Amino acid sequence: MRIATWVFLLFLTLGATASSGGGRVDCAGDYCGTLLILGIGQPTSLLPPVTDQKLDSDIFDQIFLKLADIGPAGSTLGDSGFEPLLAQRWRWADPLTLVFSLDPRARWQDGRPVRARDVAFSFAAYTDSTVVSPYRASLRHIAAVVARDSLTVAFAFRDRYPEMFYDAVYHMRILPEHLLSAVPRSQWTTAAFGRAPVGDGPYRLVAWKEGESLELAADSTFFLGRPHIRRLIWRFATDFSAAVTQLVAGEADALQVLLSPTNVARARAAAQLALYPYSGTVYSYLGYNLRANGDSTRPHPLFGDPDVRRALILATDRAAMAQSVFAGTAKVPPAPIPQAWSWLWLPELTVPPYDTLQASRILERRGWRDTDGDGIRDHNGVRLSFHLMVPVTSGSRRMYARLIQEQLRAIGAEVVIDEVDAGAFSERSRAGTFDTAIQSWSADPSPSSGVAQLWETGGGSNYGHYADPAFDSLVERAVSAPDRAGAIDAWRRAFQTLNQDAPAIVLNAADNVAALHRRVTHVRIRPDAWAALIRTWRIAPDQLIDRDRAER
C-alpha cells in the first residue's frame, strides 16, 4: 500500500511539474489556439512535386497554394465550382487557352512577391521527367504555360475536355522560382528545400522533429486573411490504433479518419471529442484475376468465364457484409465508385441482387456440379476452389474474406484465404500471382485518371487484366466529353459495361469519420483533402486549454 501511494505521488508530482508550462500566451480576437493533429507515418518531403503521400500533401497544402481549388460541391467539371486562391480571376481566351490573373497581394514567406514566372517555372518543374513527379501524367493535356506579364499567366491545352480547369489547378502547387531554380532538378527528390520549404500559403514551417512532430505557425499577413488557428502541430503515430489511443487519452486534438467502427465507438465515448462524418474517397472490391495465377498468357480456369464471375457476385450478400464490417458507415456502391463521386451514383446503375438460387442456376448451367459429394462443385476435373488474398494489416478486409468464404461455401465454392504482408500483397498483385484479392483504393476527386489506371486495358493498376475495348472507349469518351451531361452519360454507360463484364465483386464505399476536439469550431472538411480548409477553422478564446496557451 505504501509503495502504491509513493508511486501515485511520483506520477502526480511529475504530472504537475510537466504541465506547469512556461511562457503563456493569450489570443487576440479570433486568432488563437494550437491544433495538435495526428498523422500516421512520417512525412517524406515537403517539396510538392516530388511526393503525393497523403500526409505530405496535408502538410504542404498549408504552406503552398494552388491557383484555385475545388469548391464545396466537389465538382471537377468545368470551372464554375472552383474557388480562387493564388489566382484572383481567370478567363478563357479561346477554347484551348486559359488565362489566370494572379492576386498582386500574394507574397512568398521570404517577402518576395509571387509572380507569373513562378507559375511557368512550377509547370516546367512538374513536367520535367528528371523531377520524377507523380503529378506529371495528370498535366499531359497542357502543352505550355507562359507568363504574359508579371501577374498574368496563360495555359495552352492540347485538346478540349470537361476537366481542363481541374487539371490546370488541382495537381500543381506554385513554387518559388528564385529559391529553386538553382537546385538541379535531378536532386529535387532529396533536396534540402523539402525539409525547409518557403511557401506562399497560410502557414509556415517552424520546426520538424524527425520521428516526432512538425510545427507550422500561422502567417498573420497571409493575403487571403489571417488563419484563425495560431499554430498547427502534426504528431506522428505509428498506426491508426496508436493514434486513436493518443486521441482518446486527450494527447491530441484531431484525427482525419477513424477507419473502424471500434475506433468510432472509442472516440464517441471520449467526452472531449466531436465526430465529423464526411464522404469517403475509398472503395473496396474483390478483384478476379481473369488470367491464370502467375501466367498472364492463359485465361484463368475459373474466372475466364464471365458467368462464373457473375454467379459469385450474386452469391454474396454485400449489404449484410458492409453492415457487419462497417456498422453502417459504408454503402455498397453500384459500381467501383467511392462516395465522394456522389454525382456518379446514378439510379440507372443498380447493385446486382443477392440471389443464391440464381447463382446456383448459372453454375449448374455452366456445368459446375458437386459430382463427388464433397460439398464443392467441380467441372471437367477442376474444383470450384480458389485463393483469396488479403493484406494482414487490414482488419476490415480480413473480416470480409471470412464472410465471403462462408457465403460462397453455401453455393459449393471453396475459398482459401491467403493473409499476406502488405509488401507481399502489393508485389503479388502487380505480378498477377493470385486468384482473387480484396483491393482497396483511395480515389482522386475525379474518376478520369483512377478509372483508367485501374480498369482500362493495360492500366498500371489493372492487376486482374480486365480488358474490354467497349469499356475503354466509353471511358475515353467520358474523359473527353465536351460538356458535363455528356461526361455523366458516358460514365454511366462505361460502368454499366463494367458491371456486365463482372471483373470484380464491388464490396463497399466507406464514409469517413474524423474526430476533433470539441473546442475546435467552424470545421469544414473536404472529402478529397480533409485538411484543405484548416485555415478557416477556429478555437474560441473562451475554450482554450493548456496547449493553446503555451508559447514557443
Add this chain to the structure above:
Amino acid sequence: MATWLLRRLAAALAIVFAVVTLSFIAIHLAPGTPFLPGDERAVDPAVVAALRARFGLDQPLPVQFVRYLGALGHGDLGLSFSQRRPVAQALADAVPNTLLLAGTALAVDLLLGLTLGTYQASRARRRVDAAIRAATLTLYSLPVFWLALVLLLVFGERLHWLPVGGIRDPVLSDSAPFAAHLADRLRHLILPALTLGVVGAAGTARYQRAAMLEALNQEFVRAARAKGLSERRVVWLHALRNALLPAITMVGLALPFLLTGAVLVETVFAWPGMGKLTADAIAARDYPVVTATALLASVLVVTGSALADLLYMAADPRVRAPDA
C-alpha cells in the same frame, strides 16, 4: 593481450560483415517494393520505375551490393528512400533516443534485478523467496510487447497518469522551464523504460540469486560470519561483491535483448529511436535504413560483448587472455 584483441577485432569485423550481407540480401529479396504510397492509391508504374532507377535499384543485386560496400567504405550509408535524406542523419536522430531508453532500462534491470536476486538468496527457500521466484518467472515469460500494451492501457489510457506515447509533449515541452521539461521527458520515459527494464530485471534476479547462493556457500563467507560480522554485512558487502561477476556477463547479454526489445517497445510507445526507425523502414522497404540499422546494432552488440569480456578479465584475475 594484443593478439587476443586482434583476434577479437577480426571476429567482430567478420560478424558485422555477415550481418550486413545477410540483412542487405534479405530486405532486397523480401516481397514488396519501395516508393509505393502508404495509402492505397493507384500509382503510376512509370514513376515507381523512375524512382527505382534514381536510387540504383534497377541494377542487379550483386552490383547494388558492391556499390553499397564501396560507399560504406567511405562512410556513406546511403539515402533513405522514405525520409529522402542521408541515412546517417536518420540514425543520428534516432540513436540518442534509443540509448536513453536502453540505458534507463538497463539501470532499472540491474538495480531491481540485483537487489531482488540478492534479497532472495538471503531468504533462500523461504516463502518470500518462492513468491519472488514465481513473480520473476511470470514476468520473464511475458512477451515484451504484451506487457507494453497492458502498461499503456492501464497507466495511459485508463488512469491518465502517464502519456501513451512519444518522447515529449510536442506543445508544452519546448516552452516549459527546465524542471518542467525534464519532468515531461521523465513521464514519457517511465512506461517504455519500465517495460524493458522490468522484464530484464526478472531474468537478472534469477541469475543473481543463483550466483549469490553459490557465493554464500564459499569459505570466505563462513570466515566472515565466524568473525562475528552481521548477516546484512556478510550478504550485501562480502558475498554480493563476489557474486557480481555473472552480472558483468549479464550486462553484455542484456544489450542485444534491449536492442531487440526496443523494436517492439519503441513501436508500441511511438518512441523515435532505432527500433521504431527499423520497424518503419522495414514496412516502407527502405533498404538503406534497414541495412544501416542492422549494421549499427551488430556493431553495438559486438562492442558490448567485447567490453563485457574485458570487464570480466579486469574483475577476475583467474580469467585472462592466454598470452596476457
